[in-house]
Amino acid sequence: MSGIGTGYDLSTSTFSPDGRVFQTDYAQKAVDNSGTVVGIVCNDGVVLGVEKPIVSKMLVEGSNRRAYAVDRHAGVAVAGVAADGRQIVNRAVQEAVSYKNLYGDAIPGRVLADRLASYVHLFSLYWYSRPYGTASLLAVYDDDGPQLYLIEPSGAGHRFFGTAVGKGRQAAKTEIERLKLHEISCEQGINEVAKILHSVHDEEKPFEMELAWICEASGREFKRVPAELAAAAERQAKAALADSDMED
Amino acid sequence: MEAELNQAVSLGTTIMAAAYDGGVVLGADSRTSTGNYVANRVTDKLTPLTDKVYVCRSGSAADTQNLAAYVQLYLHQHQMELGGDVSVRTAARLAQQIVYSNKAMLQAGLIVAGWDARDNGSVYGVPLGGTLLKVPFTIGGSGSAYIYGFCDKNWKPGMSEADCHAFVVKAVSHAMARDGSSGGCIRTIVINKDGVKRHFLPNNEILAAYGELQPPLPASIAVGGGGAAEMSP
Amino acid sequence: MLPVPTSHSPALGPGCAGPSLAYASASTRSDIAPPSAQQPCCGSEPFMVDPSAAAGLGLRRHTDTPYVTGTSVLGITYKDGVMLAADTLGSYGSTKRYKSFERLAKVNDATVLGAGGELSDFQYIQTLLDELATEDYCADDGMQLTPREVYAYLSRVLYNRRNKFDPLWNSLVVGGLEGGVPFLGTVGMIGVHYTDKHIATGFGQMLARPLFRERHRPDMSEEEATELLHDALRVCYYRDKQTTNKFQIAKVTAEGVSVSEAFALETQWGYQAFVNPAANALGTW
Numbered sequence: 174m175s176g177i178g179t180g181y182d183l184s185t186s187t188f189s190p191d192g193r194v195f196q197t198d199y200a201q202k203a204v205d206n207s208g209t210v211v212g213i214v215c216n217d218g219v220v221l222g223v224e225k226p227i228v229s230k231m232l233v234e235g236s237n238r239r240a241y242a243v244d245r246h247a248g249v250a251v252a253g254v255a256a257d258g259r260q261i262v263n264r265a266v267q268e269a270v271s272y273k274n275l276y277g278d279a280i281p282g283r284v285l286a287d288r289l290a291s292y293v294h295l296f297s298l299y300w301y302s303r304p305y306g307t308a309s310l311l312a313v314y315d316d317d318g319p320q321l322y323l324i325e326p327s328g329a330g331h332r333f334f335g336t337a338v339g340k341g342r343q344a345a346k347t348e349i350e351r352l353k354l355h356e357i358s359c360e361q362g363i364n365e366v367a368k369i370l371h372s373v374h375d376e377e378k379p380f381e382m383e384l385a386w387i388c389e390a391s392g393r394e395f396k397r398v399p400a401e402l403a404a405a406a407e408r409q410a411k412a413a414l415a416d417s418d419m420e421d
Numbered sequence: 422m423e424a425e426l427n428q429a430v431s432l433g434t435t436i437m438a439a440a441y442d443g444g445v446v447l448g449a450d451s452r453t454s455t456g457n458y459v460a461n462r463v464t465d466k467l468t469p470l471t472d473k474v475y476v477c478r479s480g481s482a483a484d485t486q487n488l489a490a491y492v493q494l495y496l497h498q499h500q501m502e503l504g505g506d507v508s509v510r511t512a513a514r515l516a517q518q519i520v521y522s523n524k525a526m527l528q529a530g531l532i533v534a535g536w537d538a539r540d541n542g543s544v545y546g547v548p549l550g551g552t553l554l555k556v557p558f559t560i561g562g563s564g565s566a567y568i569y570g571f572c573d574k575n576w577k578p579g580m581s582e583a584d585c586h587a588f589v590v591k592a593v594s595h596a597m598a599r600d601g602s603s604g605g606c607i608r609t610i611v612i613n614k615d616g617v618k619r620h621f622l623p624n625n626e627i628l629a630a631y632g633e634l635q636p637p638l639p640a641s642i643a644v645g646g647g648g649a650a651e652m653s654p
Numbered sequence: 655m656l657p658v659p660t661s662h663s664p665a666l667g668p669g670c671a672g673p674s675l676a677y678a679s680a681s682t683r684s685d686i687a688p689p690s691a692q693q694p695c696c697g698s699e700p701f702m703v704d705p706s707a708a709a710g711l712g713l714r715r716h717t718d719t720p721y722v723t724g725t726s727v728l729g730i731t732y733k734d735g736v737m738l739a740a741d742t743l744g745s746y747g748s749t750k751r752y753k754s755f756e757r758l759a760k761v762n763d764a765t766v767l768g769a770g771g772e773l774s775d776f777q778y779i780q781t782l783l784d785e786l787a788t789e790d791y792c793a794d795d796g797m798q799l800t801p802r803e804v805y806a807y808l809s810r811v812l813y814n815r816r817n818k819f820d821p822l823w824n825s826l827v828v829g830g831l832e833g834g835v836p837f838l839g840t841v842g843m844i845g846v847h848y849t850d851k852h853i854a855t856g857f858g859q860m861l862a863r864p865l866f867r868e869r870h871r872p873d874m875s876e877e878e879a880t881e882l883l884h885d886a887l888r889v890c891y892y893r894d895k896q897t898t899n900k901f902q903i904a905k906v907t908a909e910g911v912s913v914s915e916a917f918a919l920e921t922q923w924g925y926q927a928f929v930n931p932a933a934n935a936l937g938t939w
Contacts, residue, residue, distance in 0.1 A: 174769070241792065241794070242791060242792045242794055243792060244788060245788065245791060264790055266789075268869055269770075269788075269790065274785075275514070275515070275518065276499065276511040276514055276515070277511055277513070277514030277515075277553075278505075278508060278510060278511055278514075281503065283503075283504070284503065287502070289816060316539050394791075396794075397794065399574050418631060521778065522773050524774075532938055546752070548721060548722055548746065548751070549721040549722070549776040550720065550721035550722055550772055550773075550774040550775075552721070552744070552773045552774035552777060553774075553777060554723045554744070554755065554774075556752070566749075569749075578895075
């Protein structure tokens with residue numbers, strides 16, 4: 174990044190001559206280097222999957238969470254700086270609670286996504302703040318059905334049928350585009366997500382997979398995928414990967 | 422006499438709302454009094470909160486008018502955020518929050534009713550202390566005391582629109598026949614997926630109750646036509 | 655523990671007693687002297703101080719009385735856990751206004767809450783507990799508030815509010831199962847709280863607890879416990895005018911929390927002596 178950014182990358186409050194805000198670009202880089210996070214909308218719900226590199230052999234399994242429920246009907250998986258992610262998750266929880274209290278309904282996905290995007294965007298407006306180095310995949314099941322949103326460090330927010338962020342995002346997105354999302358249920362979806370996460374993963378290093386969903390099977394509540402199902406998905410993904418290696 | 426006129430302007434009232442198969446009917450009398458003086462004989466106590474949610478107001482006229490105005494404001498702002506219609510539940514919840522958190526200052530008994538795509542027609546009672554109750558039908562105001570029996574007997578689940586409308590008109594007319602604080606004309610509103618229809622039944626066309634006489638109709642009516650009018654909202 | 659209802663304007667509907675105007679005026683209050691021949695009445699009226707304002711009576715104090723209220727809640731422990739019972743009436747003064755108000759609510763997988771008193775305050779308490787339960791859900795660590803924690807929390811909330819002279823006008827009963835041991839406690843509107851093997855609030859304290867004292871055992875079977883509650887509810891229905899014959903029973907067992915559908919109890923009015931009660935006691939009514 175030397176050269177063009179010089180002098181214009183110290184603050185979010187200064188544009189570069191060619192119209193970039195380098196600090197948010199760098200924040201996006203923190204996301205791009207992160208473990209892959211995948212989200213897909215199936216015909217009965219949403220599945221989120223996170224690839225988590227194991228940073229130490231002494232790490233207690235399951236202690237490095239990346240997918241969080243923010244209300245009964247909504248959850249967030251974060252890629253990038255995990256500590257920043259927790260701030261965003263906390264904000265999402267607050268928004269959900271205050272909406273419920275004021276309006277009596279559960280917060281709709283679109284509103285929650287808008288509000289989170291605005292919140293994240295705030296941190297790219299002032300010289301004294303650092304943008305969040307986190308992209309959030311938001312899974313919601315509301316009156317309008319299952320929805321998936323992505324909120325980027327810049328404050329941009331989009332709704333997707335399926336998307337991926339992090340290191341393996343390009344390959345993962347290609348795989349997602351091959352899926353017939355309207356035809357598969359979340360029970361099949363977790364297998365697909367597991368397969369994608371394993372296929373885009375750098376084989377040498379060990380990783381832990383975190384799967385969460387919100388669908389009929391989870392009672393329309395955002396939950397971690399039950400351990401047995403997650404283990405089965407992982408086994409099946411590894412087997413599929415071994416098969417394709419054999420073919421190669 | 423002067424003490425009479427110094428009393429609060431109050432909607433000594435009969436209001437009600439009832440859900441039917443696919444929508445709701447709201448009804449109210451049209452009397453506002455200051456002590457024994459009828460301050461307004463053609464009051465409209467059915468106030469729009471959004472396009473498809475209305476509120477029936479009882480209690481202090483000043484309190485309920487301002488409360489309704491605030492709920493309108495909040496709901497319109499919220500509709501911008503939602504990019505669509507708010508639910509009846511949200512409208513009722515906002516009204517309830519205001520009544521509950523200001524219960525020491527307000528005299529407001531409300532019925533919030535309307536139509537939304539999720540719940541179809543729904544009716545919420547928000548009585549004095551700020552309780553929120555989802556009900557199939559409810560009545561309120563001073564006149565309601567006289568028609569609990571009538572309503573308990575005649576309300577049926579899954580009525581047709583016409584039956585439900587007739588039920589509301591009849592109930593309000595019976596309340597007006599016994600409650601001095603209720604009177605004037607009967608205003609009703611029907612809300613369903615097709616929209617909002619207002620009806621107006623002038624006082625002299627209300628069927629006389631037991632012990633009353635049907636008044637003769639004036640030979641000519643200065644403004645508007647005779648007969649129960651149906652208008653756009 | 656339940657306050658006497660109620661006072662508000664009759665313009666708002668039936669069931670009221672007490673002062674009818676928000677601002678009492680000389681015309682409606684007997685204790686305020688109307689202008690008389692002894693007082694200057696011509697020309698000097700604008701300078702007179704409103705007697706009610708002078709007496710500091712101009713305040714409107716709506717939170718002094720409840721509006722929509724529920725009556726007693728009963729609770730007993732038994733072999734498998736805890737049972738709570740209440741009717742479903744929301745009274746408006748003496749008017750039986752809302753007949754399907756559920757006063758027993760699930761708090762989490764091991765706790766139920768029953769409430770009497772002002773029902774808008776009960777709904778407020780429910781939103782507080784819902785938020786706590788959602789917080790636990792989001793933490794996703796397998797922990798939930800225990801019944802004893804809910805009970806301690808509510809006692810603090812109610813005591814705190816009474817210290818602000820703005821009480822939450824409720825009598826609450828908390829029931830649950832904690833490590834396989836039944837928990838039953840009650841919290842009143844000024845913060846009084848205690849646990850016991852059997853509990854009743856409001857009128858139930860007089861009507862139901864004598865029955866509990868006579869017949870309750872901690873090792874009762876579910877059938878025995880249900881029967882005891884039925885008998886207690888029946889007495890409440892006979893002798894508490896704020897009770898209707900439409901009840902619910904909530905249960906907390908190792909299987910979790912369940913709140914029953916509303917049901918009516920069989921009542922007995924067929925005694926021969928009821929037909930002509932004066933027959934065996936001449937001179938009575």
